[in-house]
Amino acid sequence: MSGSGAYLVVLGEREAIWWVLHEQRMAFPATPRAEVARLAPGDRLFLYATRGAWHNPKRDQGRLIGTATPVTAVHRLDEPIEIAGRPFPSVCRLQIQGVVPYPGGLELRPLVERLDAFPKPHVWNTYLRRPLVQLSDSDCAILDEGLRSMVVPRDQALLTYPSTTANRSC
Numbered sequence: 001m002s003g004s005g006a007y008l009v010v011l012g013e014r015e016a017i018w019w020v021l022h023e024q025r026m027a028f029p030a031t032p033r034a035e036v037a038r039l040a041p042g043d044r045l046f047l048y049a050t051r052g053a054w055h056n057p058k059r060d061q062g063r064l065i066g067t068a069t070p071v072t073a074v075h076r077l078d079e080p081i082e083i084a085g086r087p088f089p090s091v092c093r094l095q096i097q098g099v100v101p102y103p104g105g106l107e108l109r110p111l112v113e114r115l116d117a118f119p120k121p122h123v124w125n126t127y128l129r130r131p132l133v134q135l136s137d138s139d140c141a142i143l144d145e146g147l148r149s150m151v152v153p154r155d156q157a158l159l160t161y162p163s164t165t166a167n168r169s170c
Contacts, residue, residue: 005043006140007035008117008133009068012050015084018163020047021066021154024096027081027088028074028131035132039092041070046135046143047099048108050128062128063105064147066157068094098151101160106146115139 009026011017020026026045028036047066051057072093080087100106109124116136118124127133135143151157 005040006135006137007039007043007045008048008064008128008135009045010048010050010128010131010133012053013084014054014162017047017049017053017065018161019083020094021096021099021158021161024068024094024154025091026068026070026094027083028090029086030080030089033130033132035130035134036074036090039070039074039132041072043070044135044140045069045094046140046147047096048128049105054103060103062108064100064108064143065102065105066096066099066151066154067147068096071095096154098147099154099157100147100150101152101157102162104150106143106150111142111146114142 009020011020016027045068046064047068049063049065051060051062054060070092074090074092076090080089081091082088112118112124113121116139117133118127
């Protein structure tokens with residue numbers, strides 16, 4: 001998988017999802033991660049909302065909700081952005097190609113055993129404890145196939161995503 005410019009973007013909070021979709025930017029925590037440093041304009045991103053992102057993990061499943069491409073490199077900000085009470089000192093701009101209307105999406109769990117990104121499928125969720133998970137070309141083909149009939153243009157899907165007053169201040 002090394003050299004593959006494709007990643008699963010792990011979004012674990014509804015305010016962060018709203019911010020990413022509306023701002024067309026991705027923010028990263030201060031913890032240094034090699035995959036974040038490697039992220040480059042033109043890479044492929046698959047946006048993943050975790051099971052707990054909508055604050056109802058008994059109802060919700062982790063789902064792929066869209067695709068994007070970074071249009072700038074990740075860079076540090078003079079002042080961190082705060083999203084859902086957490087500081088994020090680094091960002092990059094995105095172009096979002098398509099979004100699945102809320103509350104839909106492609107469930108990841110049934111695909112885990114077929115994806116190279118999860119070499120130990122029985123502990124697959126431990127791989128999601130980072131902002132980016134590298135994907136192989138084969139992984140991308142599987143995810144593209146599953147998402148193809150679900151995604152719509154970003155502007156069309158935005159109206160379906162719940163927002164809060166806190167989101168509007170980001």
